[in-house]
Amino acid sequence: MxxxxxxxxxxxxxxxxxxxxxxxxxxxxxxxxxxxxxxxxxxxxxxxxxxxxxxxxxxxxxxxxxxxxxxxxxxxxxxxxxxxxxxxxxxxxxxxxxxxxxxxxxTKTFTAVVVLQLVGEGKAGLDAPVETYLPGLVRGENIDGSHITVRQLLQHTSGLPNYVKYLADEPRSYAPHELLDLALQHKADFAPGEKWEYSNTNYVLAGLIVEKITGHPVAQEIDRRIIKPVxxxxxxxxxxxxxxxxxxxxxxxxxxxxxxxxxxxxxxxxxxxxxxxxxxxxxxxxxxxxxxxxxxxxxxxxxxxxxxxxxxxxxxxxxxxxxxxxxxxxxxxxxxxxxxxxxxxxxxxxxxxxxxxxxxxxxxxxxxxxxxxxxxxxxxxxxxxx
CATH class of the missing domain: 3.40.710.10 (DD-peptidase/beta-lactamase superfamily)
Known part of the structure; x- marks a missing residue:
């Protein structure tokens, strides 16, 4: 990463x-x-x-x-x-x-391509708020999913904290929502759109949006839409x-x-x-x-x-x-x-x-x-x- x-x-x-x-x-x-x-x-x-x-x-x-x-x-x-x-x-x-x-x-590029394909199909909007697809999920100190757009996730301008900073010492299996929860325990790094800062949390949310829209695991969509066709x-x-x-x-x-x-x-x-x-x-x-x-x-x-x-x-x-x-x-x-x-x-x-x-x-x-x-x-x- x-x-x-x-x-x-x-x-x-x-x-x-x-x-x-x-x-x-x-x-x-x-x-x-x-x-x-x-x-x-x-x-x-x-x-x-x-x-x-x-x-x-x-x-x-x-x-x-x-x-x-x-x-x-x-x-x-x-x-x-x-x-x-x-x-x-x-x-x-x-x-x-x-x-x-x-x-x-x-991996982020694969995830971004799937999101953009969904945009091209009219199933997602780059300037739609994250709240549209994941209602009530993105909440924290100075964090509100209704003020963060899909574009800001993909471009790392959301201000969301990077969950990687807060992972436990002991390697183990993680579910995506656990990764998101680690980030949301901390306040926003900056207001959405204010500047650019790399955060893996953005792409966990992008993966969750793919799953919500398609009803399929993000891994399956990447395989079906990119890996097999190319x-x-x-x-x-x-x-x-x-x-x-x-x-x-x-x-x-x-x-x-x-x-x-x-x-x-x-x-x-x-x-x-x-x-x-x-x-x-x-x-x-x-x-x-x-x-x-x-x-x-x-x-x-x-x-x-x-x-x-x-x-x-x-x-x-x-x-x-x-x-x-x-x-x-x-x-x-x-x-x-x-x-x-x-x-x-x-x-x-x-x-x-x-x-x-x-x-x-x-x-x-x-x-x-x-x-x-x-x-x-x-x-x-x-x-x-x-």
Missing amino acids: RERAWQKFRSSGRRGIRHRAVLAAAAVAAGVMTTGALGQPTGSDASKPDAVRQGLDSLVRDDGVPAALASVKDREGRTRTYTAGVGDLATGAKVPTDGQVRIGSN GLRHTYFPAPGDTKIREAHPKGYDRDASGAPLDVTEFDPSWGWSAGQMISTNSDLNRFSSAILDGRLLRPAQLADMRTTVPAEYFGRGARYGLGLVSKPLSCGGVYWGHGGSMTGYETRGGATEDGRAANVAVTTQPTDGTVMKHVDRVVDTALCR
């Missing part, structure tokens, strides 16, 4: 999470992280080094991420995939090509209590107090729900971003709404936030559109351009040093500008 994903989880000692610090530390000491050919692309011209490969190699070698993965699509639709590092520090297993990862707040064969919304990643994947890691790596791959992601619960691959994220921009998922009016932005420097210099979609400037001119995600054990960055380019990069840890994520962003820029 784009801010540090559940800080309290990160400091809780990971009770109940499989913990391999000793084995992992031994693997690093033995040089496992440098075995094999780092960053080798697969596909055509696989033997030719390029800047994307070099960028991934640097993330592993210089920034210390266990593994880095990338998928890059050019204007003609040709795709190259890359891996660097080690997929499992305990065994030294290779990084799976285009492996599945937890995509965190990229052909995202490696993307899914895990059920509460589903702690595993279904397909081939690199392990996700954190660090204990001594700095030793911890395997945090398996956990219940229900605390993310429609704001951050999904699993995907870099190539599927490329396909999804491209499908948004080329009009396969939204009608022109709703796509225009989605790309109407406000400044959001939180995502980097020059970044702007639309409705579940971020625009970021490219060093070669123009912008790309995507989101990015932070979830326990994984970080993802990337997006697509209007002329058909797309790139996504994932690393298998949540770096505490913001410089590392700037380096990840640089790899995305390199991939889209080369």
Whole structure:
């Protein structure tokens, strides 16, 4: 979830999470992280080094991420995939090509697309108050659902407090209403529409609106409206209590107090729900971003709404936030559109351009040093500008 994903989880000692610090530390000491050919692309011209490969190699070698993965699509639709590092520090297993990862707040873009589809169908209104769909639910100190619009939820201008700040130390399953209740125990951060501030609570409410309007789980609507039509064969919304990643994947890691790596791959992601619960691959994220921009998922009016932005420097210099979609400037001119995600054990960055380019990069840890994520962003820029 784009801010540090559940800080309290990160400091809780990971009770109940499989913990391999000793084995992992031994693997690093033995040089496992440098075995094999780092960053080798697969596909055509696989033997030719390029800047994307070099960028991934640097993330592993210089920034210390266990593994880095990338998928890059050019204007003609040709795709190259890359891996660097080690997929499992305990065994030294290779990084799976285009492996599945937890995509965190990229989930918000899926949720936003479903809401905007409902707007296009005349079943929801962007400027309708949340109260219209969830009567009596959004109430708290300086919080009133009749004064917050659907648009303000999707654009993070509602002023609602971010429930992630108040999650308990012990990882467990959460129902969406529990997440909302955590937020509503605290006063509003600001009046609706007054400014922009990132809050996962907005997208829990967006998911609840989808469920109220359709009568179906938000996961089912995302699958029916986006995943199946676009052909995202490696993307899914895990059920509460589903702690595993279904397909081939690199392990996700954190660090204990001594700095030793911890395997945090398996956990219940229900605390993310429609704001951050999904699993995907870099190539599927490329396909999804491209499908948004080329009009396969939204009608022109709703796509225009989605790309109407406000400044959001939180995502980097020059970044702007639309409705579940971020625009970021490219060093070669123009912008790309995507989101990015932070979830326990994984970080993802990337997006697509209007002329058909797309790139996504994932690393298998949540770096505490913001410089590392700037380096990840640089790899995305390199991939889209080369």
